Amino acid sequence: MPLRVALVSHSADLDGAEQCLLDLALWMLQQEGKFAPLVIVPGSGRLPDRLRNLGVDVIRLDYRSALLSEAGSFRALFAKLFSQRKPDVVYSNSSVMVDSALAAGELGISHVWHVHEDLKSFVECMGLTNASGMMNAIASTEGVVISPTSTITAGLRSLGVKLVVTVPNGVSSMPVIPKPEARDMLGINQDVLAILQVGVLEPRKNHELAIQTLQRLSLDTCRVCLCIAGDGDPEYEAAMRCLAGRLGVNGQIVWLGWMPDVTVAFSAADVLLHPSKSEACPRSILEAFSALVPVVTTAWRGVMDVVEHGKTGLISRYEAEELANWIRQLHTIPELRAGVTRAAKQQYDSMHTREHFCEAIARVLVGAYHAH
Numbered sequence: 615m616p617l618r619v620a621l622v623s624h625s626a627d628l629d630g631a632e633q634c635l636l637d638l639a640l641w642m643l644q645q646e647g648k649f650a651p652l653v654i655v656p657g658s659g660r661l662p663d664r665l666r667n668l669g670v671d672v673i674r675l676d677y678r679s680a681l682l683s684e685a686g687s688f689r690a691l692f693a694k695l696f697s698q699r700k701p702d703v704v705y706s707n708s709s710v711m712v713d714s715a716l717a718a719g720e721l722g723i724s725h726v727w728h729v730h731e732d733l734k735s736f737v738e739c740m741g742l743t744n745a746s747g748m749m750n751a752i753a754s755t756e757g758v759v760i761s762p763t764s765t766i767t768a769g770l771r772s773l774g775v776k777l778v779v780t781v782p783n784g785v786s787s788m789p790v791i792p793k794p795e796a797r798d799m800l801g802i803n804q805d806v807l808a809i810l811q812v813g814v815l816e817p818r819k820n821h822e823l824a825i826q827t828l829q830r831l832s833l834d835t836c837r838v839c840l841c842i843a844g845d846g847d848p849e850y851e852a853a854m855r856c857l858a859g860r861l862g863v864n865g866q867i868v869w870l871g872w873m874p875d876v877t878v879a880f881s882a883a884d885v886l887l888h889p890s891k892s893e894a895c896p897r898s899i900l901e902a903f904s905a906l907v908p909v910v911t912t913a914w915r916g917v918m919d920v921v922e923h924g925k926t927g928l929i930s931r932y933e934a935e936e937l938a939n940w941i942r943q944l945h946t947i948p949e950l951r952a953g954v955t956r957a958a959k960q961q962y963d964s965m966h967t968r969e970h971f972c973e974a975i976a977r978v979l980v981g982a983y984h985a986h
Contacts, residue, residue, distance in 0.1 A: 843879050
């Protein structure tokens with residue numbers, strides 16, 4: 615009999631954590647009857663649409679995550695569904711999915727909690743006022759908690775979590791599109807320094823600093839552009855467009871919007887700029903590793919779990935001029951660029967592939983079921 619796994623998503627969108635869930639569900643379907651994934655989503659959107667198109671069983675349930683409601687508000691709703699569908703294991707795919715965790719515990723179902731976020735900085739950046747219920751639930755869980763980095767693992771253990779397993783994120787290998795072809799597809803001039811930023815449009819991703827960095831680089835030369843891939847809060851996007859206008863760089867930004875496949879964006883890019891205020895193990899950095907695109911990132915907590923400064927990428931303080939300087943060096947010192955991308959690709963191949971990620975998560979799920 616296949617292991618019946620209920621995969622609970624905190625949203626119906628298709629950002630980082632949801633992409634991880636999508637990869638896991640599809641991988642399970644490919645394992646010749648070993649798993650029977652059921653994905654539970656809080657509404658319509660890109661995630662359920664993609665899953666249904668690929669043949670995955672999806673249920674829409676009317677709930678909200680702990681980002682938008684008090685912990686426990688939807689426990690009974692999950693308990694009713696779990697009683698009906700009888701999963702062997704419940705997998706809650708975010709720290710904010712408290713109610714599915716509580717319902718699984720109430721019914722005695724094996725539970726695995728995948729905490730994708732650095733809780734301390736995540737709570738601060740998102741301005742959560744109701745975080746105590748979430749933190750208490752994670753600290754008191756009897757099930758396994760999965761963390762993407764050793765820094766987050768240490769933070770979870772400091773909360774009192776009994777069993778934490780570190781599983782680094784993984785992404786699919788990035789196909790190669792010739793750079794001239796990719797730039798033609800995106801409308802980017804062939805002779806510009808193209809900087810890429812990938813992520814949902816929200817303050818936590820710090821597009822403001824990326825735009826300020828572009829402005830510093832534009833003082834050197836006008837042959838530079840910033841390609842922003844992602845969508846999100848319309849008011850935040852409008853504010854970023856206004857900032858770009860005030861700094862005189864609006865014409866040097868390519869707003870790519872949400873992209874179902876970022877292959878062409880990475881193929882067109884010279885550098886990935888990742889100036890986030892809060893991250894765990896960001897997929898865009900791993901995609902850059904795979905695509906041989908060098909990474910310049912800010913020093914968010916735990917960054918050294920993913921990027922080793924001077925070896926697999928370059929790490930900056932939260933200062934536009936310092937970020938610009940590292941980008942300049944990657945652009946003008948071929949040996950630095952080659953060394954960084956080579957080491958980053960080796961790290962990707964050894965620990966960040968989709969197969970590494972899905973196989974490790976599957977081992978945790980099977981182990982949790984047999985240990986329960």
